[in-house]
Amino acid sequence: MSYVVAVDSGGTFSDCVVRDPAGGITRAKAPSTPPAFEQGVVAAVAEAAGVLGLSLEELLEQTSIFAHGTTVATNVLITRTGAKTALLTTRGHEDAIVIGRTVQKVAGLSEDEIIDVARLSKAEPLVTRSRIHGIDERVDSAGSVVVPLHLDRLDGLAEQLREDGVEAVAVSLLWSFMNPEHERALRAWLEELSAEGKGNGGGQRWFVTTSSELVPVIREYERTSTTVLNAYLTPSVNGYLERMRSELRGHGHKGA
Numbered sequence: 001m002s003y004v005v006a007v008d009s010g011g012t013f014s015d016c017v018v019r020d021p022a023g024g025i026t027r028a029k030a031p032s033t034p035p036a037f038e039q040g041v042v043a044a045v046a047e048a049a050g051v052l053g054l055s056l057e058e059l060l061e062q063t064s065i066f067a068h069g070t071t072v073a074t075n076v077l078i079t080r081t082g083a084k085t086a087l088l089t090t091r092g093h094e095d096a097i098v099i100g101r102t103v104q105k106v107a108g109l110s111e112d113e114i115i116d117v118a119r120l121s122k123a124e125p126l127v128t129r130s131r132i133h134g135i136d137e138r139v140d141s142a143g144s145v146v147v148p149l150h151l152d153r154l155d156g157l158a159e160q161l162r163e164d165g166v167e168a169v170a171v172s173l174l175w176s177f178m179n180p181e182h183e184r185a186l187r188a189w190l191e192e193l194s195a196e197g198k199g200n201g202g203g204q205r206w207f208v209t210t211s212s213e214l215v216p217v218i219r220e221y222e223r224t225s226t227t228v229l230n231a232y233l234t235p236s237v238n239g240y241l242e243r244m245r246s247e248l249r250g251h252g253h254k255g256a
Contacts, residue, residue, distance in 0.1 A: 003059060005048070006067040007041045011075070016044035018052065018059070026051050037072060038244040042251065060253035072240045073233050080126075082232035083167040083207065087127045088157075088186060089224065090174040091134030097125050097224050098132075125225075126232045131164055133157055135173065135186070143178035151189050158193055167204065170231035172211035172224040180212030207235050 004019040009032055018026040028047035033040035042056070049059035060066075076082045087097065104122040106114045113119070135154075138147035161169070169190055176183045187208050194205035211227040 001062050002064040003062050004065045004067070005045060005059070005063050006069075007044055008069040009037050009041050010071055014040040014044040016041075016048045018045075018048045020052065034075070036243070037070065037240065038247045041068065041244065042247050057252040060248060060251050063253055064255065066248065066253060066255060068244070070240070073237050076233055076236045077229075081236070082126065083235040084131075084165055085127045085168045085170060085228060085231045086131040086133065086161055086164065086166045087224070087228055087231075088133050088135050088169060088171045088173075090138060091136050093174060093220070094129075094132045094134045096220050097127070097228065098129060099221075100125075100225075101221055125228070127170070127228050131166065133160070135182075137173060137182045139173065139175045139179045139182060141175055141178065143175065145179070145181070149182045149185055151185060154189070161206075166206065168207040168209070168231040168235055170209055170211075170224070170227040172220075172227045174220065176210070176212040177216035177218065177223070180210070180216070183210040183212045186210075207231060207238075209234065 001021045003021070005016065006018075007014055007016045011034065012032055013029045014032050014037070015029045016027065018028075020026065026048050028044055028051055030040055030043035030047050033043070045059065046056040049056045052059065089096070100122055105120040135149070135157075136147060137149040138145075140146050171183050171186050171190075173182055173186075187210050190206055190208045194208075209227055209230045211223045214230055215223050215226045217223060
């Protein structure tokens, strides 16, 4: 027998739907348990198992697909509780993400709100200005290296990242989507420092994300802000998914 289990975890309730081998549908729910949302998810599955006349372990042992939707990333973004993030960008362009675009102030607003100029504002960047660092390097619009990257000159930067207690690093250089060589080199350098235990002071490795890998498209602000968002959210989401996986495995699910 094989079951398909799907759980949607929201701020108030975790809702579970189970499809049994005959195609029947069973629904159940349990209160969500922030910040340990994984406990509410398991509780909802246990409720569904009870309706089916099974134990939690019996249901999960026979589950071939476990699908999960969650607002964990959204919650982290809204509450601004993500990873302490640093941004490495081409020297001279450190303020691009701070300046942003005019559309930031009006996106999603009604016409009345748009013309109320005195109330227009834009959200603060997820990375503070003090943790935005300019790197001496330059690639042009054709992908040619104009200013080479010298990793041996970055010891001071590494020390600054450690002193700041940085947990995640976003790397977004000019025209990197045309030539990702410098971003790849910076990522390898950062990951090597982390592997050697030279990341943040707590011994935790830095999470590193590059714009050329994540969103290799033109538009400096959009590419950079997306990369910063990924760096800011991923450590929290990864931690949640690891706890979720551990809970499921601990109750018999072999596919987690």
